[in-house]
Amino acid sequence: MTDPASDLQRGAQRLHWARHQLGDANAVVERASVDAGMRSYWRTTSTHGSHIIMDAPPGLEDPRPWLRMRTLLADHGLRVPAVLAQELDAGFLLLEDLGGPTLAKVLDTHNADAWFTRAIDQLIVLQSIPLPEGFGQFGEALLQRDAGLFEEWFLQRHLGLQLDCDAAEGLQLAQRRLMDNALGQAQLMTHRDYMPRNLMPVADGPAVLDFQDLVRGPIAYDPVSLFKDAFLSWPLERVDGWLAQYHAAAAAAGLPVPPLATFQRDADWMGIQRHVKCLGLFCRLRYRDNKGHYLDDAPRFITYLDEVLPRYPQLDGLRRLMDEQVKPALLDQAAPLRFAR
Structure with a gap:
């Protein structure tokens, strides 16, 4: 207050x-x-x-x-x-003053390809910057913190769920696999919020904002953040196409991307990790920081998870938790993702 x-x-x-x-x-x-x-x-x-x-x-x-x-x-x-x-x-x-609206307000179905091409170019410049000695690491500690946000603030605080042993073990296994995948990717400079809301559509840009928390992190983190935004959604086929476009550009620039099929999985899994984290973070912003408007965009994370989780039986514990407990709990509320005052 x-x-x-x-x-x-x-x-x-x-x-x-x-x-x-x-x-x-x-x-x-x-x-x-x-x-x-x-x-x-x-x-x-x-x-x-x-x-x-x-x-x-x-x-x-x-x-x-x-x-x-x-x-x-x-x-x-x-x-x-x-x-x-x-x-x-x-x-x-x-x-x-970089002008009026962010890229998030300018993008539409007709100009998205052109703007995302330019955003990919800027992202490759960012990822190509040598990491200074002692640069922060998006490592085990941050990944564990992100996993805890989902459990503490979304499942427990927002939905009032207390998981039984089977559900808790299934979630923990999925979270462990997501963390291992993130830690196993090539590590380079990572924005962690590289999305249209933090890009300004200037002639020599887009210009990048909100970069103070850059870390050494997984190569797939920023690409999936760009195309699976916390505040703006696109059809999955377009997202997969843009990820392939990024992959080709990154490979041409000499960045350490794996083969495309592996990169697609890495991006999907990195997106899942980010989406469950955001569900927890947005709930924390509401209940701890009295910033409830962030929850207005939370339903899109459920959609992201619905789109991608069926691709990966290795993460079935998280899929079952979403289908069997999270969605019924949301339906029991007066409105989906309604937050209490």
């Missing part, structure tokens, strides 16, 4: 800082977007045009990791927002 007085004080600081940086006492500031974390983004309009302020409140968000990552990516040719001014102790950054 925010403090209105603190919000007003922070707003006044933000406006004063913007006017000082831009040399315009009449500059105005309005909300541009809000992050799932504590960062927020504000559009300021002045005699110098339009710019974006990143507001990372001290003690709540540190903008330095974002800045370090931005420098690394820009130095290797990835299109990211330009930084025009900064005051780190105050938690303010002045950025170029």
Whole structure:
């Protein structure tokens, strides 16, 4: 819960800082977007045009990791927002304004092929960047945490399910196989939210946003995140075609992709891991952080799982859990994925 007085004080600081940086006492500031974390983004309009302020409140968000990552990516040719001014102790950054809607708002059935081709090109630039020493790892600990989100926040907190031994063992076996598959893939720079919502449709882009949490991770993670988005869905046949297109481009660029059939399985399994994690994460955002709107998109994860789980009998424990317990529990609610207040 925010403090209105603190919000007003922070707003006044933000406006004063913007006017000082831009040399315009009449500059105005309005909300541009809000992050799932504590960062927020504000559009300021002045005699110098339009710019974006990143507001990372001290003690709540540190903008330095974002800045370090931005420098690394820009130095290797990835299109990211330009930084025009900064005051780190105050938690303010002045950025170029990349325009209005994200790629998620621009994509449609007619232009998706062209935009995804460009997004694949940018992704290959990202994945080709050498990993610095000591770079974070999307390893066992993060995978275990993601698995725990699904059980604690979706199954238990949201649905009120307590699994019997057979169901719990089936889920644990499927989760273990998903984790082993992720750990067994080639590991390279991974965004973990490389999706249209975090891409801006600029002429020399798309430009990449929300990159501060990049890690060393599985090669299939970002491609499947791009085409099986948390907020935008496509027919499975188109997704499979785009994955094949990415695979060909990655192979041509010298990235360590396995044969196409293996890559397709890796992408499917990586998608399953991500989708069950998102079900838990979105429930946590609702119940812990009072951000319930994320659950509006949760039903698409059920659809993703329905599409792909039947391909893989090795994950039958998860499929049976979804069919025999999760779906009936959802139907017992007043509305699918309704959340309590």
